[in-house]
Amino acid sequence: MPERAQSAQEPLHRDEDAEGEALRARVQQAQRRRQGARGLQVRRQLGQPDQELRARPVAHQGSAHRRRDRQHHGGARRSARRIHAGEPEAGPMSDQEENHLIAERRAKLARIRERGVAFPNDFRRTALAGELIAAHGERAAEALDADPVRVKVAGRLRVKRVMGKASFAKIEDPSGQIQIFLQREALGDAYEDFKGWDVGDILGAEGVLFRTRTGELSVRAERIVMLVKSLRPLPDKWHGIADTELRYRQRYVDLIMNEDSRRVFALRSRIVRYVRSFLDARGFLEVETPMLHPIPGGAAARPFRTHHNALDVDMYLRIAPELYLKRLTVGGFERVYEINRNFRNEGVSTKHNPEFTMLELYQAYADYRDLMTLVEDLVHGLADTLLGGRTVRYQGAEYDFSGSFARLTIEQIILAHNPGLDPARLREVAYLRGVCDALGIGYGAGDGAGKLQIEIFEKTGEHKLLQPTFAYAYPTEVSPLSRRNDRDPFITDRFEFFVGGREIANGFSELNDAEDQAQRFRDQVARKEAGDEEAMYYDADYVRALEYGMPPTAGLGVGIDRLVMLLTDSPSIRDVLLFPHMRPEA
RNA sequence: GGGCCGUUAGCUCAGCUGGUAGAGCAGUUGACUCUUAAUCAAUUGGUCGUAGGUUCGAUCCCUACACGGCCCA
Numbered sequence: 001m002p003e004r005a006q007s008a009q010e011p012l013h014r015d016e017d018a019e020g021e022a023l024r025a026r027v028q029q030a031q032r033r034r035q036g037a038r039g040l041q042v043r044r045q046l047g048q049p050d051q052e053l054r055a056r057p058v059a060h061q062g063s064a065h066r067r068r069d070r071q072h073h074g075g076a077r078r079s080a081r082r083i084h085a086g087e088p089e090a091g092p093m094s095d096q097e098e099n100h101l102i103a104e105r106r107a108k109l110a111r112i113r114e115r116g117v118a119f120p121n122d123f124r125r126t127a128l129a130g131e132l133i134a135a136h137g138e139r140a141a142e143a144l145d146a147d148p149v150r151v152k153v154a155g156r157l158r159v160k161r162v163m164g165k166a167s168f169a170k171i172e173d174p175s176g177q178i179q180i181f182l183q184r185e186a187l188g189d190a191y192e193d194f195k196g197w198d199v200g201d202i203l204g205a206e207g208v209l210f211r212t213r214t215g216e217l218s219v220r221a222e223r224i225v226m227l228v229k230s231l232r233p234l235p236d237k238w239h240g241i242a243d244t245e246l247r248y249r250q251r252y253v254d255l256i257m258n259e260d261s262r263r264v265f266a267l268r269s270r271i272v273r274y275v276r277s278f279l280d281a282r283g284f285l286e287v288e289t290p291m292l293h294p295i296p297g298g299a300a301a302r303p304f305r306t307h308h309n310a311l312d313v314d315m316y317l318r319i320a321p322e323l324y325l326k327r328l329t330v331g332g333f334e335r336v337y338e339i340n341r342n343f344r345n346e347g348v349s350t351k352h353n354p355e356f357t358m359l360e361l362y363q364a365y366a367d368y369r370d371l372m373t374l375v376e377d378l379v380h381g382l383a384d385t386l387l388g389g390r391t392v393r394y395q396g397a398e399y400d401f402s403g404s405f406a407r408l409t410i411e412q413i414i415l416a417h418n419p420g421l422d423p424a425r426l427r428e429v430a431y432l433r434g435v436c437d438a439l440g441i442g443y444g445a446g447d448g449a450g451k452l453q454i455e456i457f458e459k460t461g462e463h464k465l466l467q468p469t470f471a472y473a474y475p476t477e478v479s480p481l482s483r484r485n486d487r488d489p490f491i492t493d494r495f496e497f498f499v500g501g502r503e504i505a506n507g508f509s510e511l512n513d514a515e516d517q518a519q520r521f522r523d524q525v526a527r528k529e530a531g532d533e534e535a536m537y538y539d540a541d542y543v544r545a546l547e548y549g550m551p552p553t554a555g556l557g558v559g560i561d562r563l564v565m566l567l568t569d570s571p572s573i574r575d576v577l578l579f580p581h582m583r584p585e586a
Numbered sequence: 587g588g589g590c591c592g593u594u595a596g597c598u599c600a601g602c603u604g605g606u607a608g609a610g611c612a613g614u615u616g617a618c619u620c621u622u623a624a625u626c627a628a629u630u631g632g633u634c635g636u637a638g639g640u641u642c643g644a645u646c647c648c649u650a651c652a653c654g655g656c657c658c659a
Contacts, residue, residue: 166619236597
C-alpha cells in the first residue's frame with residue numbers, strides 16, 4: 001500500500017518501517033555524537049538475590065524517613081494555608097502571576113477569549129510536516145507552482161521571524177518541522193494577530209506548498225488559526241533545557257525541546273514491541289499476575305507495604321511476579337511471560353528506580369542453557385531490527401553482539417580476576433574470608449562459601465564483564481529458587497547475562513522439588529528472623545502448587561529499563577523512564 | 587550513608603579581595619515583504635535555593651537544611 005496515500009488520511013498512524021529506517025539513522029548519529037562521553041559502571045537489580053541490593057543499615061532508612069516526614073509536614077502546612085486563605089485550587093499559583101512573561105500571555109489569552117472560541121477543536125490537518133518534506137522536498141520550485149499542493153498543517157510554533165509585512169514561522173508536529181510563510185497581503189487582520197503570537201503556541205495553517213528564494217520547502221499561508229495559547233515560555237531556543245532536574249520533573253518540556261529524548265522513548269516502545277512479537281512467535285502466552293501480594297516473593301528485596309481497608313489486611317506491592325508465573329506452569333501454561341512493573345523499596349540512583357519494568361518468562365521442558373540461547377536470539381533480533389547491526393555503542397564503548405556470547409562459571413571469573421587464588425580452596429569459608437579481608441569486603445558471621453564467592457565476584461569480576469557474557473553456575477546459597485545442579489550441589493543451574501559490566505538478565509532452571517523448596521523457604525525465614533530484611537517469606541501456597549507437580553521448567557528475568565538504556569545509549573535509568581521517581585519539589 | 591560539585595531574570599550563563607547584580611535569548615515598543623540562532627533601535631524583568639551566623643555592610647565568608655548532579659558504599 002502506498003504509504004503516503006495512507007498517511008495523508010491517517011497522519012498519526014505512520015508506517016513502522018519507514019519510521020524505523022529514519023530512527024535507526026538518527027540513533028546512530030546520536031551515538032556518534034556521544035562518543036567520548038563518560039562511561040559508567042552500573043550494578044543491576046534483578047530477579048534473584050543481588051548482593052548489591054543488600055538493605056542499607058536500619059539507621060539510614062530511619063533517618064531518611066524522618067527527613068521525608070518533616071518535609072511532608074511542611075508541605076501539608078503550606079497547602080493548608082493556601083486552602084484556608086480561600087484560594088480556589090484551580091487558581092493560578094502566586095509565582096505564576098508574579099512572572100510578567102506569563103502575565104503577558106494570560107492577557108493575550110483573555111483577548112482571544114473575548115473574540116470567540118479560544119480553544120477550537122475543529123481544525124483538521126491533512127499532512128504532517130515530515131511527510132511533506134519527504135514527498136515534496138526534492139521537487140523543483142516550478143513543478144510546485146505548476147501543480148499546487150494544498151495542505152493544512154498544525155503544530156507548535158517553534159520559530160517566529162517577523163519582517164514587517166511578511167513573516168516566517170516554523171511549526172513542529174510529531175514528524176518534524178515545516179516553515180510557514182505569512183504575508184500581510186494574503187492574511188489581512190489575521191497577520192496582525194500573528195505578530196502577537198508566541199513561540200510555544202499551537203496553531204494551524206492552510207495554504208500551498210512552494211519554495212523560498214533560499215530553496216526551503218514552505219507553506220504559503222492563506223489561513224492561520226490559533227488553536228492553543230501557551231501560557232508558559234519555553235526554554236531558550238538555542239541552549240534548550242540543560243537542567244537535568246527540570247528535564248525529569250517536567251518531562252513534557254523535555255519532550256517539546258529535545259528530539260533525542262523523544263527518540264529514546266519511541267525506541268523504548270519499539271523494543272518492548274519487538275520482545276512481545278519475539279515471544280508470541282515462539283508460542284508464549286502473555287499474562288498478567290497480581291501487583292498486590294499478600295506475601296512478597298520471588299526476589300530478595302524490601303517491599304512497599306500497603307493496606308486493604310475492606311479486608312483489613314496488609315498487602316505488598318510486588319517485588320517480582322515469579323511465584324505467580326510458576327504457578328501457571330503448574331496449571332499447564334507451559335510458556336508464559338509478563339512485562340510489567342516491579343516495586344522495590346530501596347535507594348534511588350542512576351541505576352535504580354523504585355518501580356521498574358521487568359520481563360519474566362517461563363518455558364517448560366527447557367533448562368537454563370536453552371534460555372541462554374534464547375537470550376542470544378532475542379538480543380540478536382533486537383540489534384538487527386532496531387539498531388541495524390550487531391555493534392552496540394554505549395557511552396563511548398563498543399560491544400560486539402555478533403555470534404554467541406561467552407559463557408563462564410562464577411568460579412572461572414573469580415580465578416581470572418584474582419590470579420593468586422588457590423582453585424582448590426574456593427569453597428572453604430575460612431580461605432574465602434581471608435580473600436575478602438584482603439579485598440576489603442565485609443561479610444556476616446553466617447555467610448557461607450557461596451555468599452562469599454558472590455561477594456568476591458561482584459567486587460572483582462562483574463564490572464569487568466564488558467562484552468556480552470553469561471556468568472553461570474551461581475552458588476546454591478544465593479539462589480533460593482534455582483534448581484540445584486545434578487552433579488555439583490554447591491551450585492545451581494543459573495546464569496546472569498552481563499554487558500558493559502551490568503546485569504541485564506537472570507535465568508535459571510527452576511527448582512520444582514516441592515520438598516527442597518520448602519526447606520529453602522525455611523532457611524530464608526531463619527535468615528529473616530536473624531535480621532535479614534531482604535530474606536524471603538515462606539509461601540505455603542507456592543509450595544502447595546509445587547506439590548501438584550511443576551514440569552521441568554526454565555525461567556528468565558530481563559530488566560527492560562536496563563536493556564533500553566543499553567540500546568539507546570542512555571547513561572541513567574531516568575533517561576529511559578518518562579516520569580522517574582523524584583523527591584517532592586522543595 | 588559518605589565525599590565532591592551545583593542552585594543568580596522565564597531559559598542559558600557571568601559576577602574579581604565582602605561594598606545591595608550583569609549579558610545573550612525570550613518579553614514589551616518601534617522599523618523592516620525571502621528569514622534560517624533574522625537584523626536594527628529602545629526597554630521591562632531579581633526575596634541571588636531556604637534559614638541562621640560573622641560583619642558597619644553578605645550573591646560572595648561560616649553553619650544547618652532542601653533539591654539536583656557525579657563518584658563511592
